[in-house]
Amino acid sequence: MNRKKTVLIDATSMLENAYYALPADCVKGIRNVVVRIIEEKQTEYMAAAFGSARSKKTTSQDFKEKEELLKETFHSLNIPVYTVEGARGKDLISSLAKNCEADGKEVVVLTGSEELLITVKEHVTVWIPDLGEQGLELKAWSADEVKERFGLDPEQLNDVFALERGADFGRKTACRLISQYGSLQPLYQQKENVQSKQIQDALVQYEKQIIKEAEELVISSDYDLHLDETKSIAETEISEIMEMDFEPAQFPEEGQEPTSSGWLIKEAASLSEAEAVFAGCSAGSSVGMQLAGKDKEITALALCLSSEECWCITAQEEITSHYLKEKAQEVCKRAEKVTFLDLKSQLPFLNLNEEKTVFDASVAAYLMDPQKSSYEYHELAESYLQLSLPSQTELLGKRSISQSMIENHQQAVTCICSMAAVSFLCGTILSEELKKTEMEQLFYEIEMPLIFSLFSMEETGIRVERDRLKEYGDRLKIKIKETELKIYEQTGETFNINSPKQLGEVLFEKMKLPGGKKTKTGYSTAADVLEKLAPDYPVISLILDYRQLTKLNSTYADGLAAYIGSDERIHGTFNQTITATGRISSTEPNLQNIPIRMELGREIRKVFVPEEGCVFVDADYSQIELRVLAHMSGDKRLIGAYQQAEDIHAITASEVFHVPLNEVTSLQRRNAKAVNFGIVYGISSFGLSEGLSISRKEASEYIEKYFETYPGVKVFLDKLVADAKETGYAVSMFGRRRPVPELKSSNFMQRSFGERAAMNSPIQGTAADIIKIAMIRVDGALKKQGLKSRIVLQVHDELLIETHMEELDQVKNLLVEEMKQAAKLAVPLEVDANVGESWFDAK
Known part of the structure; x- marks a missing residue:
């Protein structure tokens, strides 16, 4: 059978990609690709489909105008255009492809989105534009190519993309999981068998996002659309189309790149121009800054001075990395406020010492909503500025900004300037939000200093x-x-x-x-x-x-x-x-x-060892979450049990089972320990019965006896749930909030999870804040006292210090004292400290 070749253009995804890469030339770029296909006689028929179900990326007036211009271009090329009210472009393309294949056509789908790779079949190929060594190339994806590149059949790809987008899995990992389990459903049914605990945790943590992405990735091919074969591209006058004017009458000045976001992107072309930009950062000013580089050498710096403009200064012959570092540090010292995104990633390029002027917008956004999967600039722009911006991945793929400055310069400039502009614009908004939510102290006294302590620990290594x-x-x-x-x-x-x-x-x-x-x-x-x-x-x-x-x-x-x-x-x-x-x-x-x-x-742990002439000093909190529970609940008997400085689990067993302390059996103590820790995590009678291999009735009785013994704990936990239902969030002793939307769910399991989260988040959050404070205090004391010893590891409630032998006594005393003084509770904070020649020995 002689199948006539037909190219179907997924116009919406093509325009989105081109628009965010080159806003001014996007229509011209697509036209050139289509004309090349026609001129090289690669097809007999063409058709284009536009989605009318708008994504957040396609709502700007400028984009809509470009869309209308592209439709006019297709009409001029005798290419039929398909739209259906409320339909997505990819669904229209899939429907057209299915019907064209059934009509005996050899189908090629031209798209800017990998999502349509799922449509690949024996007679359906997908072309995706890509930058190759010779410029723009059309990468052809056949079923064999998909199998070779992904190790999967095309119909399995949606699950790969869902894992990538929903939980930020790498492509190799996502492909391996789907190859091993077949699809998402059996993967989730057998997630406990996944060897990597990190992957297991991600599957659980991001299940909602993954399922949501999987649902959105499903493509429908049910629209009754058929190719209009009366329109022939053979009749097209290419020369006339190529002369069409696509641009507005006015152009931005040279060196400026307009964006749909409201600010101008400018590049400093010389040292004198760079000097003028830095001079604009006057004392008391507020700026947004972002740096990119490699091996601690700055390759590019973006500086946003106002909502109207953002400058990019690239390292070159005149403008050295050293010069950019000096100027960046000057700005941080001189300006009233310098806002970064992910400040810790910027510190390798700066010599900053907890400057009070710096502000991390990513960390502030995390405090406002700690359940988001990431806090990148495009997400902050959407949440706080109501702007839809292309992400770094959309602009640069997997390349770094530094690498892209060479290979894809304009998009790299757009990316780093978007980061600086968003941080500048969000900085003020987030500052106000921190005030409103009473988390200013948490941010400035715990989270911001912690950035520098974590960076120091990462730099030291183990x-x-x-x-x-x-x-x-x-x-x-x-x-x-x-x-x-x-x-x-x-x-x-x-x-x-x-x-x-x-x-x-x-x-x-x-x-x-x-x-x-x-x-x-x-x-x-x-x-x-x-x-x-x-x-x-x-x-x-x-x-x-x-x-x-x-x-x-x-x-x-x-x-x-x-x-x-x-x-x-x-x-x-x-x-x-x-x-x-x-x-x-x-x-x-x-x-x-x-x-x-x-x-x-x-x-x-035996493989982790200190440097020659050093030992490890390891210290961790004893039962910190139970001590936090005693303090926050104010239960007098629980506080008294801790103040006796005896075995809390034995004391609880004695109280719960009504036996003298010296007669508590090991089984009673084990059961009391399970209840003690279970209460912190909002354990149910079912969970306790499973953990102790006892009946639910017995487990229920244990919990009832516990609450009879410590009635203040019951009142406290009930109040946490009631408060969270009223406010929508749980709050720690230091003001840290965790939203608990599950409390309003109509699903019983979801509501039960919400109740547990409302109970345990304030306790776990407070314990987390205490270890952070301890870490900041210890790190600060080591540096203030001029010691060479450094923190090399933080694990849950434990700090590990690589300690020079001559500093051993001083470090051990300092470590214990600073950890004990991290918070003032109604019960003492106890710290166990040990010394060893490996992490195993010191634990």
């Missing part, structure tokens, strides 16, 4: 002994093999232990173990299912050990080596805008999630 790491990995591999053989021996056959399907069949079909829950993809082998069976079936304990061991091997034994720098140290990243409760998180690598259920897991 030493890892490669030989020990290799030896640890070798031991793990031996242990994994031994455990694997024991599992085969006890199950009576060899199979893939990492395959949930095979494992489920062996356990619940062949061995007939109880508790098997069959799903569409096989039996569930999630951790909670197996842990119930572990006490009665040794093979289950072996399987759980096997999972821990393989995770230790992949994440730490093999994974850590990739992060060791040339100085033999790991310089991880510590994030303060990730968790909803205010806790600091650790990435690249995550050192806060080391499995400690087995001894071999704890031993990974």
Whole structure:
């Protein structure tokens, strides 16, 4: 069958991409691509579709005018244009492609969006414009090309994009997950089996966003649209079209780039022009600033001085990196307020010492809404300025600003100037919001100083002994093999232990173990299912050990080596805008999630060692969240129990079970401990019964007895929920807010989660704030006293200091004292401090 080639133009996505890359030339750019296709006789028919369901990006008047101009251009080229009221462009294109293919056409979809790769079939190819070595190229995506590049079939790509957009997964990770599990549904059904705990956590944390993205990515092909074959591109007079005037009569001055956002982007072309820009930053002025560079060398600086203009100054022969650094520091000292986005990422280019003039808009936005996934400039612009701006990824792809300054200069300038302009405009708004929400003190006294302490810790890094790491990995591999053989021996056959399907069949079909829950993809082998069976079936304990061991091997034994720098140290990243409760998180690598259920897991700490002539001093808070609960609830008996300075779990057991303290059994103490910690997290009778392997009735009785013993705690927790229902948020002792919209949900499970969040967020948030204050105090005291010792790690309620031997006594006393004095509570803050020649020894 001779299929006639037809090119279908996804005009909306093409225009969006072109508009944000080159606003003035966007229509001309698309016209040139289309004309090239016609001139090279790459098609017999063409059609274009425009979406009328507007995204936030396409609402500006300027964009609408460009859209009308593009439609006129298509009409002039004899290209039929399709629109349907309320329909998205991608749905129209998909419908046209399906019907054209059914009519015997060879279809090409020309689009600016990867979303339409899902339409690729045997007779449907997708072309996406891309910048190659020879300029603009049309990258052709066939089914084979999709399979080769993604390792997946086209229909699986929506789930990959949903993971990328909803949880910021990297493409390789997203493709691997969908390849392994097939789609999002089985991935979520078996998320406990995902080897990476970090990925598990992200799947849980961003589930709503991922599902929402997946739903929005679904493309409909149900519109009854058919190609108008009466319009032939062969009749088009190309020369007349090429002479069409696409531009307005007035142009901006040379060196200026107009934006749809209201400010002019200008580039300083000479040292004298740069000097004039910096001179405009007078004492008492307010500016927005953003820096880009590599290896601590500045390659570009953006400076926004007003809502009308933003300057970009690029390092060159006359304007050196050193010059830009000096000028940036001068501005930070002279101006009344300098607003950055993600200040910690800017500190490698500056020598700042907690300047009172600097303001981090990203951190301020995090305090206002700690449940967002990120706080990039385009998101702040949308939230606080009602502006739709292209993101850095949309402008530059995966390239850095520094790299793009060479490869894609104009878009890199647009990107860095957008950052500076948004930070400038949002700085005042966010300052007012902090006042309104009474979080000014939290921001200026905790979050802002913390930026500098975290940066110092990242720069210092922590030493890892490669030989020990290799030896640890070798031991793990031996242990994994031994455990694997024991599992085969006890199950009576060899199979893939990492395959949930095979494992489920062996356990619940062949061995007939109880508790098997069959799903569409096989039996569930999630951790909670197996842990119930572990006490009665040794093979289950072996399987759980096997999972821990393989995770230790992949994440730490093999994974850590990739992060060791040339100085033999790991310089991880510590994030303060990730968790909803205010806790600091650790990435690249995550050192806060080391499995400690087995001894071999704890031993990974042995590979972390101090420099020669140093030891580690490790200090952590004892039961900080329970102490916070005692203080915030004001319960006299709980406060009294802590003031006795005895075993709080034994005291609780004695009170709850009405037995003398010296007669409390180990089982009673264990149960009391579970209730103590469970109350902090809003545990239910079901959760407690699962954790202690007791009936729900017994668990309910334990909780009732606890509240009878400490009635002030019950009153306090009930009030937290009531207040959160009224205000919409929970608040910590230091004023940190966490929105709890789930409390208004019609779904029982969502409301229950909201109640738990309302109860535990103030406690966890307060504990998080205390460890932050402690960290700031310790870091400041070390520097103020002129000591060489430095904090190298923060993990939950623990600080680790690489301590020079001659400073040991001073550091240990300083560390304990500063941590104890971080907050004044009704109960003492107790700190356990130890010294060792590895993290393991000091813990």
